[in-house]
Amino acid sequence: MAVLLALTALAVSATPANGAAAAQSEWPRVVTDALGRAVVIPAAxxxxxxxxxxxxxxxxxxxxxxxxxAIEAWTRYPPEIVARAGRVGGRLGFSVEAIARMDADLVVMTPARQAAAGMVDPLGRIGVPALVLTHRRLDDILGNIRLLGRATGHDADGDAVAAAMAARIDHLRRCLSGRPPVRVYLETGSDDRGAAFTLRDDTYTGDILRAAGGVSVFAGRDRLGRVSGEAVWQADPDMILVAGTPAQAQALTTRPGWGGINAVARGDVAAVSRALLLIPGPRVVDGAWMLARLLHPAAFAAGGACAAAPQSVEGAGG
Structure with a gap:
C-alpha cells in the first residue's frame, strides 16, 4: 500500500550520519500533513x-x-517522558494557551477528540507549526515515522525505525508462510450493558493480526461494531483474544451464554496487551509478534521457523 502522507524537504543536501538534529542550514523545511496542509518548520x-x-x-x-x-493527560508511555513533561489537556479538550506558555516550536497531533479542529487555526495565528497525522493502516504508521524524522531533523533515525519495523513484519510473514490463518474473535472493548466490540478489518490492528497469521471472524465489516455472544457463537472462532487484562478475559467466559462458544469451552481465550494492539506506534510490531506466539506456538518452539526473532524496534533508532 502506498503511504498516504508525502513529505518535501527544502534545502536538504545531507542527512546527519549520527541521527542528531539536522544542521541549521538545512532549514526551513516544508512537510505535507494528513490534512494536505504544507506545514513550514523554520528550524529544527x-x-x-x-x-x-x-x-x-x-x-x-x-x-x-x-x-x-508537553503531552496530554492520558499518555502513559514512555514513562520517562510522562514523568517530566507538562500537560496541555486531556479528555475535556486542549489548551492553545498552555501550548503558547510552553514556548512550543512544533505541535504534533491527530484529529481525535477535536484536537485538530480546535487547535490548527489558533496555533497558526500565533506562529506555532502544527502537524496533523492519521494512522489508519500499518503503512501509514511507517510513513508517519519517516515524516516525523524529517519534520524534527531526526531523518536517519526515522528511516531506521521504519525500516526495522518493516523488516520485523516481513520476517514474521515469511516464517509463518504456509500456515493456515487462525480465525480470531478479537474483543477491543465492552461495557456494563453487555455490549462487546471488535476491530475493523481495514485498520492497523487488522493489518498486524493478518501479519501474525490470524484473521478476524468478522472480517469485512466496514465499521467498529457491537457484537453479541450469539454472533460470536455463530462465527465459531478458533481463538478468542481480549485486549485487556487476564481478569477481563476471564470475565468474558462467565457472560451468560458465552460458555456455549466452542473456543470458551476449550479454554482458547487469552488476554493481549491493549497498548501493543490499539496504540498506533512503533510497538504495534511487538504486538504482531505477541499475537503470532499465541496463534502459532509451534512456529516459536525450539527449531521452529519463527524461533529466531529479529531486533526489537526500540533498538533501531539512535
Missing amino acids: PRRIVAIFSSNVEMLAAIGAGPEIV
Missing part, C-alpha cells in the same frame, strides 16, 4: 508538544523524546 524543533500517545511514542522512538516538553 527544540520544544515539541505531542498530543496523543501514538505521536509521543513515535517521536521517542526516533530520538526526539528529549525535545518533547
Whole structure:
C-alpha cells in the first residue's frame, strides 16, 4: 500500500550520519500533513508538544523524546517522558494557551477528540507549526515515522525505525508462510450493558493480526461494531483474544451464554496487551509478534521457523 502522507524537504543536501538534529542550514523545511496542509518548520524543533500517545511514542522512538516538553493527560508511555513533561489537556479538550506558555516550536497531533479542529487555526495565528497525522493502516504508521524524522531533523533515525519495523513484519510473514490463518474473535472493548466490540478489518490492528497469521471472524465489516455472544457463537472462532487484562478475559467466559462458544469451552481465550494492539506506534510490531506466539506456538518452539526473532524496534533508532 502506498503511504498516504508525502513529505518535501527544502534545502536538504545531507542527512546527519549520527541521527542528531539536522544542521541549521538545512532549514526551513516544508512537510505535507494528513490534512494536505504544507506545514513550514523554520528550524529544527527544540520544544515539541505531542498530543496523543501514538505521536509521543513515535517521536521517542526516533530520538526526539528529549525535545518533547508537553503531552496530554492520558499518555502513559514512555514513562520517562510522562514523568517530566507538562500537560496541555486531556479528555475535556486542549489548551492553545498552555501550548503558547510552553514556548512550543512544533505541535504534533491527530484529529481525535477535536484536537485538530480546535487547535490548527489558533496555533497558526500565533506562529506555532502544527502537524496533523492519521494512522489508519500499518503503512501509514511507517510513513508517519519517516515524516516525523524529517519534520524534527531526526531523518536517519526515522528511516531506521521504519525500516526495522518493516523488516520485523516481513520476517514474521515469511516464517509463518504456509500456515493456515487462525480465525480470531478479537474483543477491543465492552461495557456494563453487555455490549462487546471488535476491530475493523481495514485498520492497523487488522493489518498486524493478518501479519501474525490470524484473521478476524468478522472480517469485512466496514465499521467498529457491537457484537453479541450469539454472533460470536455463530462465527465459531478458533481463538478468542481480549485486549485487556487476564481478569477481563476471564470475565468474558462467565457472560451468560458465552460458555456455549466452542473456543470458551476449550479454554482458547487469552488476554493481549491493549497498548501493543490499539496504540498506533512503533510497538504495534511487538504486538504482531505477541499475537503470532499465541496463534502459532509451534512456529516459536525450539527449531521452529519463527524461533529466531529479529531486533526489537526500540533498538533501531539512535
